[in-house]
Amino acid sequence: MNIHEFQARELFAEFGVATQPGSVAHTAEEAKNVAAGLGGKLVVKAQIHAGGRGKGTFKSGFKGGVHLCETPAEAKEIASRMIGEVLVTHQTGPEGKEVGKIFVGEAVDIARELYFAILIDRSTSSPVVIASTEGGMDIETVAEKSPEKILRLIVNPFLGLMPYQTRLIAASLGLTGPLMTQASKLFTNLYRLFIERDCSMVEINPLVVTPDGKLLALDAKFNFDDNSLYRQPSIIAMRDITEEDPREVEASKFGLNYIGLDGNIACLVNGAGLAMATMDIIQHAGGMPANFLDVGGGATREQVTAAFRIILADKSVKGIFVNIFGGIMDCNIIATGIVEAAKETGLSIPLVVRLEGNNVEAGKKTLAESGLKLESGENILDAAHKIVAAVKAVA
């Protein structure tokens, strides 16, 4: 799960991580009031999850989702041109994203830009801190061009981030004197936030030093461990479903794991590994997958019907590939579910079904006698070739 920038700042405030003063506003008037409570130069930032806001353009023609200004009146004027408008960035796609809220903060003068992140290291089963003097740019680029400028430090989860480790990181970033003290506090509090809110990643880029000697977390990216959300009500409350793919939101209501992709052959599969392999084999056969969809071990009639509806809501879908290995589930029950779902949704595009496993002969018979226009695949590869051919014949 992801959150908005202003929500990240609320978490910083709660855990004592130093950042620039500012607040969220839902209307232009509110933006003016927030600005009036701040000092110095101001920054107004559109709140959408997608990156590239600064270089984005609103559909109204207004340029930039991030603006600097001087007065509360100007902040109000900029806010009025952002709120309710659609912002297009390189990450939103051409349809863009409507801006419902903005962040108004004090603009910060920057002397140095640094990088600081905490994530989970799979090989040591521990949190790992990544820090670099090269802030403000992609860490992958730094890792490629100057790996010696990246510090990796493993944290023992039972001890937590130790004070000496915070000093070690500060020293590696060239933070000395009062800045080292500020850094120790910031890193300690951020680590506490990481653990107590079950993050899987928190990345501060840039972490800045101001000309007057303050250390501030200027921009942050959070990822939360989905497995832990049941015990993080305050994080769940930050979920903004308008930022998520509506098909994924709908799928999650039925216990389906769906991820939209760019192709035109939809797939419906049981098991995550087989679902990935099915996407791959569609491409291997010369087609392009429209989605990842794991219906789980059960694949009930309700789930299959919901899956068909979600798949068919995607207008780029020109064919469906159902790939089920019914290990313990009776294939005939699955076949019945597929037939009923196809009839209920008035399916009119090519459907290829590959069934294997328990009671498969009865399942294949049910499919063959359904009166539906569908093909059966002998194996996964055969089915993949059939759906790719059927979709090409339609196009």
Next chain:
Amino acid sequence: MSILVTPDTKVLIQGITGSFGARHAKLSLEYGTKVVAGVTPGKGGQLFEGIVPIFDTVEQAVRETGATVSAIFVPPPFAADAIVEGVDAGLDLVVAITEGIPVIDMMKVKLSMKGSKTRLIGPNCPGLVTPGTGKDSHGGCRIGIAPGYIHKKGNIGVVSRSGTLTYEAVWQLTTRGYGQSTCVGIGGDPINGTSHTDILKMFNEDPETEAIIMIGEIGGTGEEEAAAWAAANCKKPIAAFIAGATAPEGRRMGHAGAIVSGGQGTAAGKIAALRAAGIAVAETPTDMADTLIERIKNG
């Protein structure tokens, strides 16, 4: 011999009275597996299906029945506790089927197990099967949720991060007349107890295992590490399959551990590492068994 478990292994099931645990405990009993105890706190003294005694704690179950292996079906919030309870009771093997355990819980569980004699398989895994000699491979040891009848006793070892892909591989082997020594699902989470390399080492030392199918997917570096180990140490033929070549970067593909991030953990990288190690890589999931059989025939 097989690896990890034999048909004589005494198994206990933590969470035996939940619907998920009960269903699969029953299937394991029908398969002929020696399910000797169940553990559900508060239900000690009762019987499961009229035959399997239920205990309040794993310690009691081990003391009374001599169980050496546990399968865990308890819900995610209680799973870390259940795993460590199994470790503290001195079990040889704990198999965590549960999907959705918080990552931070698993970090602590894994570190706390250092120095213990217990091996953890999973979490978020289908478990493991050592097939038996009866009809539909009955009489074997089935721990977890895999369908028993797809197996056949034989000499191929199977190790995988995915459940259904394991079943595909096993069924392909069985229908081509190739039985299995043991089939192990190591699970789809980013932090798990047993790696591909751990299982390859066991198969390599197991005289009954003559060849190996290894199934991986995007995310992490487990397959690359296994490839490097196999290149230097494993004399048995191996065929591999990697899922997720078309997965977009930065998205978790169903399994919590199946994610490409920062250009790391790609299918292309894993396939290249496997090929460099002399491992035969199946192009599609349809030819996992055929790829191995060809490798066996070509020596």
